[in-house]
Amino acid sequence: QVQLQQWGAGLLKPSETLSLTCAVSGGSFSGYYWTWIRQPPGKGLEWIGEINLSGETNYNPSLKSRLNISVHTSKSQFSLNLSSVTAADTAVYYCARWDSRAGVPSHYYGMDVWGQGTTVTVSS
Amino acid sequence: NVVTQPPSVSVAPGQTATITCVGNNIGTYSVHWYQQKPGQAPKLIIYYHNDRPSGIPERFSGSSSGNTATLTVRGVDAGDEADYYCQVWDNSRDQVAFGGGTMLTVL
Numbered sequence: 001q002v003q004l005q006q007w008g009a010g011l012l013k014p015s016e017t018l019s020l021t022c023a024v025s026g027g028s029f030s031g032y033y034w035t036w037i038r039q040p041p042g043k044g045l046e047w048i049g050e051i052n053l054s055g056e057t058n059y060n061p062s063l064k065s066r067l068n069i070s071v072h073t074s075k076s077q078f079s080l081n082l083s084s085v086t087a088a089d090t091a092v093y094y095c096a097r098w099d100s101r102a103g104v105p106s107h108y109y110g111m112d113v114w115g116q117g118t119t120v121t122v123s124s
Numbered sequence: 125n126v127v128t129q130p131p132s133v134s135v136a137p138g139q140t141a142t143i144t145c146v147g148n149n150i151g152t153y154s155v156h157w158y159q160q161k162p163g164q165a166p167k168l169i170i171y172y173h174n175d176r177p178s179g180i181p182e183r184f185s186g187s188s189s190g191n192t193a194t195l196t197v198r199g200v201d202a203g204d205e206a207d208y209y210c211q212v213w214d215n216s217r218d219q220v221a222f223g224g225g226t227m228l229t230v231l
Contacts, residue, residue: 005143009190035220037222043209044209044222044223044224044225045158045160045166045209045211045222045225046222047211047221047222048219049221050220058218060219060220061219085142093199094165094166096165099168099171099177107213107215107220108154108171108172108213109171109172110156110158110168110170110171110172110177110211111156111158111166111167111168111169111211112177114165115165116165117165117190
């Protein structure tokens with residue numbers, strides 16, 4: 001059973017950098033897109049961006065200038081860095097896996113495995 | 125790519141709930157549906173318009189055509205109360221768009 005375990009700082013000051021890491025266990029790390037999603041308090045889901053093992057990334061254009069998603073293949077981990085945070089970045093952050101078939105990364109099968117979520121608060 | 129859902133849908137127990145997701149030519153994109161209960165991560169319930177992951181009851185079904193994708197939940201019970209989100213993968217822009225979410229209330 002594939003599991004995603006995520007961690008990172010939960011309280012930040014404005015202008016600091018948000019850093020989260022997601023570790024994959026119980027299954028293959030290759031052949032998937034790995035993604036980050038966030039949910040502000042009381043609001044809906046917002047896609048942040050994604051990466052595959054080749055290091056190819058897709059980012060939400062609204063966050064792209066502040067965003068870096070990286071992959072650490074040897075550790076089966078991927079990370080999110082979001083710079084210059086403001087109160088508007090306060091949210092629960094989730095990591096997730098895009099399901100795939102035959103070891104080929106795909107967007108056809110939905111995000112089937114999710115991390116437990118990390119609450120990040122930006123406050124002075 | 126903007127996709128729009130109704131904020132809320134209410135249905136009596138045992139009845140059928142229908143949740144729509146409207147977007148320009150949404151039927152041509154990969155559409156997925158998620159269920160989220162309070163304090164939990166979202167759960168994939170429909171992928172690629174109308175397929176169900178293992179363990180998802182047949183009561184949940186999806187369809188899409190033209191500008192509208194639809195999630196249908198038959199025989200609704202109290203355990204189905206949750207927020208439901210549609211998600212689109214826009215392969216022309218390599219971006220994900222989520223609908224704003226629909227709160228399903230069982231009366």
